[in-house]
Amino acid sequence: MKKGYIIGIAIIATIFLYSCNSGSDRNAQSCKDHEHVHESEGHGDEDHDEDSGETDSQKIHAEIAGLQVETLTPGKFTQVIKTAGQIQTPQGDEVTVVSTTNGIVRFSNPSISDGTPVQSGETVVTVSAKNLQEGDPNTKIKIEYESALKEYNRAEELVKDRIISAKEFEQVKLRYLTAKTAYEAQSSQITGNGSVKITSPISGYVKNRYVNQGEYVTVGQPIVTVSQNKRLQLRAEVSEKYFKDLKSIAGANFRPAYDNTVYKLSDLNGKLVSFGKTSGQQSFYIPVTFEFDNVGDIIPGSFIEVYLLSAARENVLSIPVSAVTEEQGLYFVYLQVGDEEYRKQEITPGHGDGERITVLSGLKAGDRIVTGGVYQVKLASSSSTPEGHTHSH
Numbered sequence: 290m291k292k293g294y295i296i297g298i299a300i301i302a303t304i305f306l307y308s309c310n311s312g313s314d315r316n317a318q319s320c321k322d323h324e325h326v327h328e329s330e331g332h333g334d335e336d337h338d339e340d341s342g343e344t345d346s347q348k349i350h351a352e353i354a355g356l357q358v359e360t361l362t363p364g365k366f367t368q369v370i371k372t373a374g375q376i377q378t379p380q381g382d383e384v385t386v387v388s389t390t391n392g393i394v395r396f397s398n399p400s401i402s403d404g405t406p407v408q409s410g411e412t413v414v415t416v417s418a419k420n421l422q423e424g425d426p427n428t429k430i431k432i433e434y435e436s437a438l439k440e441y442n443r444a445e446e447l448v449k450d451r452i453i454s455a456k457e458f459e460q461v462k463l464r465y466l467t468a469k470t471a472y473e474a475q476s477s478q479i480t481g482n483g484s485v486k487i488t489s490p491i492s493g494y495v496k497n498r499y500v501n502q503g504e505y506v507t508v509g510q511p512i513v514t515v516s517q518n519k520r521l522q523l524r525a526e527v528s529e530k531y532f533k534d535l536k537s538i539a540g541a542n543f544r545p546a547y548d549n550t551v552y553k554l555s556d557l558n559g560k561l562v563s564f565g566k567t568s569g570q571q572s573f574y575i576p577v578t579f580e581f582d583n584v585g586d587i588i589p590g591s592f593i594e595v596y597l598l599s600a601a602r603e604n605v606l607s608i609p610v611s612a613v614t615e616e617q618g619l620y621f622v623y624l625q626v627g628d629e630e631y632r633k634q635e636i637t638p639g640h641g642d643g644e645r646i647t648v649l650s651g652l653k654a655g656d657r658i659v660t661g662g663v664y665q666v667k668l669a670s671s672s673s674t675p676e677g678h679t680h681s682h
Contacts, residue, residue: 357661358625359609361654366605366647369640370534370597374525374543378589379580383496383516388506389474390485392418396502401495407515409492414500414512415484434472441465493517496589521583522562523554525595526574534599535564541579542596542643545587551596551643557581596643606652607645612660613638614667623666625657631666634658 388394397412398405407413440461448458479485496516500506523543527535538561544551554560559581577597612622613636620638623631636651652658659666 355662356659358657359660361606361608361652361656361658363604363606363654365601365603366607367601367642368599369642370527370531370599371640372525372527372595372597374523374593374595376587376589376591376593377522377524378516379520379522382518382520383514384490385514386413386487386489386512388416388487388508388510388512390416390418391507392416394500394502394504394506399502402498403495405495407489407493407495409490410488412486412488414487416487416506417484430472434468437465437468487512489515491515491517516589518583518589520580521587521589523579523581523595525577525597527577527597529573529575532575535575535577537599538577538597540598543593544643545591545593547591554579554581557584598642606648606654608648608658609660610641610644610646612658612663613646614663623659623663625659631659
């Protein structure tokens with residue numbers, strides 16, 4: 290008996306037991322039909338059509354197993370350069386919100402953290418300098434402004450009477466305008482209790498939080514970074530040996546480290562932004578940068594596998610990645626050699642684009658390979674019984 294037939298029978302036996310215990314009427318009828326077949330075998334009924342009853346049950350089992358088979362045909366396959374990269378945020382799509390005064394931080398939302406959405410103009414924190422030894426800078430600004438205003442009004446009268454020179458008046462005016470600008474900028478953000486509101490200038494989400502509740506901050510100290518996250522960049526690092534191929538790169542696919550999903554830049558309005566002409570002084574890799582729309586579940590800063598798509602080749606044999614299994618460094622697929630017969634076949638894989646992979650040897654056009662339900666076939670293969678025992682259930 291062929292090994293492929295043994296695998297096929299083992300698949301049937303495994304799934305048959307599951308279907309008999311599932312309780313549905315259809316499965317129950319299949320079990321009865323199968324029992325009837327074995328009763329006929331036990332009584333030596335030569336005229337009973339055993340194949341007919343077994344074929345019916347095989348169709349049901351294949352459906353339950355969810356097996357999918359693809360017939361191989363040569364076609365177009367884009368040349369692929371596999372490398373590593375990182376998702377980055379483009380310049381201009383994020384801002385760092387900084388403190389405009391010295392004081393103690395109070396977050397408007399105490400549970401704010403990375404990923405929290407914020408709106409343009411929304412108060413992120415308030416900063417209060419009350420009860421500090423150095424005094425409230427907002428009060429100082431107000432006093433300085435009021436003092437400068439009085440001095441300016443007095444200087445206007447004095448310059449008219451030529452008691453002070455025009456040069457002295459201009460100096461007084463400059464001090465007044467400076468104090469006025471500082472006061473107006475701060476006063477519009479002062480709350481009823483004297484704290485200063487620090488707001489976000491754009492809508493987006495909190496990318497980084499740099500301070501904690503109750504922490505002391507100074508003027509210009511970063512509070513949070515807010516990212517719009519509308520467009521993202523993919524930066525791939527390509528080995529120097531592919532330098533000549535970079536001119537023909539037109540797109541890319543990528544897979545994040547935290548997800549098995551393969552994203553296509555062609556589906557994300559992606560475009561090639563630039564690629565380095567030479568590698569860096571301390572690196573043997575050349576940067577290639579793409580920009581694309583963020584679909585909402587891609588994390589900036591995450592590391593990714595990148596499949597750079599270059600020139601397309603014709604008449605290439607490729608198979609889905611899901612069809613390939615690996616054992617001790619060797620790669621295999623399962624060929625369908627009969628209605629319910631499968632044979633394990635070693636192959637030599639080539640380049641892949643994240644979804645499909647080229648085959649250098651082991652397969653030919655017209656072969657039918659399992660692309661869905663490979664795991665069930667593999668289990669059946671490893672648990673196949675010797676000849677003469679494949680019908681035991």
